[in-house]
Amino acid sequence: DAGVIQSPRHEVTEMGQEVTLRCKPISGHNSLFWYRQTMMRGLELLIYFNNNVPIDDSGMPEDRFSAKMPNASFSTLKIQPSEPRDSAVYFCASSLGNTGELFFGEGSRLTVL
Amino acid sequence: KNEVEQSPQNLTAQEGEFITINCSYSVGISALHWLQQHPGGGIVSLFMLSSGKKKHGRLIATINIQEKHSSLHITASHPRDSAVYICAVYTGGFKTIFGAGTRLFVKA
Numbered sequence: 001d002a003g004v005i006q007s008p009r010h011e012v013t014e015m016g017q018e019v020t021l022r023c024k025p026i027s028g029h030n031s032l033f034w035y036r037q038t039m040m041r042g043l044e045l046l047i048y049f050n051n052n053v054p055i056d057d058s059g060m061p062e063d064r065f066s067a068k069m070p071n072a073s074f075s076t077l078k079i080q081p082s083e084p085r086d087s088a089v090y091f092c093a094s095s096l097g098n099t100g101e102l103f104f105g106e107g108s109r110l111t112v113l
Numbered sequence: 114k115n116e117v118e119q120s121p122q123n124l125t126a127q128e129g130e131f132i133t134i135n136c137s138y139s140v141g142i143s144a145l146h147w148l149q150q151h152p153g154g155g156i157v158s159l160f161m162l163s164s165g166k167k168k169h170g171r172l173i174a175t176i177n178i179q180e181k182h183s184s185l186h187i188t189a190s191h192p193r194d195s196a197v198y199i200c201a202v203y204t205g206g207f208k209t210i211f212g213a214g215t216r217l218f219v220k221a
């Protein structure tokens with residue numbers, strides 16, 4: 001299996017622009033997580049999907065952030081409008097079941113100027 | 114006080130040394146996960162354990178549920194082991210609490 005695939009790996013954008021990050025989980029995994037990593041706060045859970053349904057989005061910073069999972073093999077995290085404080089590495093991870101071992105993607109490094 | 118504490122925060126070792134990284138937690142858990150993150154790189158799962166000990170190559174992870182403590186050991190350390198090691202605990206449901214990480218640098 002190719003593992004969790006994220007795109008883009010790097011994104012540089014200007015404040016106010018829309019950013020869309022993409023994730024393809026491992027086939028057969030039914031849980032998907034979006035995390036954000038910063039130097040100051042470490043890894044933070046943004047949202048968790050189980051069987052394509054958002055279970056908890058309490059970690060989503062504000063209304064500018066939204067996430068979707070239209071099917072079992074694809075999820076997006078959108079930021080609109082983006083702000084410099086959104087600059088971070090965004091990781092997608094998947095697992096079999098919500099307490100199964102987490103498998104992380106390579107991450108998407110976002111820089112908002 | 115953080116629910117998951119790792120020590121040390123930073124560690125510099127000489128190649129060949131035996132290394133121990135500790136993780137203490139204050140919540141009830143169903144499992145504990147050790148992760149490795151190389152500079153600028155992704156996050157790789159090393160071990161997931163809920164009791165006892167696991168070994169993979171030069172890496173050994175132990176957990177003591179009663180004492181709420183886990184250790185990650187690296188035998189015969191090598192410069193390629195230089196990375197950040199993160200302890201993560203599953204508290205039930207989907208909630209995972211991450212430690213702040215231990216930054217390891219192994220000198221040749």
